[in-house]
Amino acid sequence: MSIKNSVNTTPKLVIPTDTLDRTFSIAPMLDWTDRHYRYFARLMSSKALLYTEMITTGAILQGKGDYLAYNEQEHPVALQLGGSNAVDLAACAKLAAERGYDEVNLNVGCPSDRVQNGRFGACLMAEPALVAQCVDAMKQVTDIPITVKTRIGIDEQDSYQFLTDFIETVSAQGCSAFTIHARKAWLQGLSPKENREIPPLDYDRVYQLKRDYQHLNISINGGIKTLEESKLHLALLDGVMVGREAYQNPYILAQVDQQLCGLDTAVITRQQVIEQMLPYIEAHLAQGGRLNHITRHMIGLFQGLPGSRGWRRHLSENAHKPNADIGVVLKAAEFVDAEALASDESTLI
Incomplete structure (x- = not known):
């Protein structure tokens, strides 16, 4: 992909x-x-x-x-x-x-x-x-x-x-x-x-x-x-x-x-967000970038949901390490409740 x-x-x-x-x-x-x-x-x-x-x-x-x-x-x-x-x-x-x-x-x-x-x-x-x-x-x-x-x-x-x-x-x-x-x-x-x-x-x-x-x-x-x-x-x-x-x-x-904008489109789930970020991350790593350059922006993705602390902690503790790859992101996602991961119900702002 x-x-x-x-x-x-x-x-x-x-x-x-x-x-x-x-x-x-x-x-x-x-x-x-x-x-x-x-x-x-x-x-x-x-x-x-x-x-x-x-x-x-x-x-x-x-x-x-x-x-x-x-x-x-x-x-x-x-x-x-x-x-x-x-x-x-x-x-x-x-x-x-x-x-x-x-x-x-x-x-x-x-x-x-x-x-x-x-x-x-x-x-x-x-x-x-x-x-x-x-x-x-x-x-x-x-x-x-x-x-x-x-x-x-x-x-x-x-x-x-x-x-x-x-x-x-x-x-x-x-x-x-x-x-x-x-x-x-x-x-x-x-x-x-x-x-x-x-x-x-x-x-x-x-x-x-x-x-x-x-x-x-x-x-x-x-x-x-x-x-x-x-x-x-x-x-x-x-x-x-x-x-x-x-x-x-x-x-x-x-x-x-x-x-706010009147579009009749499906709401992306958090799981879909992660899946769509993975190839972007891989391309960045292939160009010599570091994983934490990207994952630092993703830490709040599960704000307020069960497992969000585990998600944040795993990314914070591992994404900066040499040779860290998308496996760190996938492992972090395992800390999140499966229902929350697939939820398309955003906390409205």
Whole structure:
């Protein structure tokens, strides 16, 4: 049994702006949403819009690795860029389009000190004219969507007027889709982890933004854990972006297509997910990769079910070993209750 596992190196027909479905997306997460996780996630949802980890313009333009590599099966997939130099961002956006990415997203939400020192991330909310310039530069060199992920405010600049001034300035240069993390960011005094938890969520502000700017595509991010919650947001907004929950409890993706996107398709079982991952894993190992590069993303597949602890423990203790192969995955699956393994009933998010 084999599957195509080559990274994309040639242009493809991109999805036009007006047909890119942003109903449900998985947030870009550093060290988490790499191409192995995205392939894994795609098995469970054909409709979820996947994002890369944030990749800086410097890494793409000066780095030694191929930071734009991805698997063709990941589509639709968006590249999230970190940077504030319009020329560099335009160069990266052009490369992304040539490599077949379906969207380029500019990070205006990350609050870490390292990101601020590079003059990108959430601190750019204070410079809407610069963000608009960057968006315009990227749009000049590509036809794929250029979007922005941002916060509702930063530090003491957290009024609704501050947010709308930012949105109006940036959208005037052709950005028609925004993902709003419904928390403000404290640029000093809080760690990135604390900035995901301590500033209070303000969903109503995002709802108001959509009411006031109905011509824009507005997605919401922050604290969303269930499909039922997602449905409530989607009644008022264009899209929902889920982060940590989609990573730590990945089988929540198994009913996104059916529950949120209206597809009349069978729900993939956990057993089928494992079976479909095996040839992908074998191809990765044949290319010199390590088993744990992939299985670290699969640890939460049985979250909350009988045997999940044994599954996690066996993968954690064995997948990193030299010469570890798919036998480790098959053995780990033996710890899981047979009924749970074959279940197609997802815990709804």
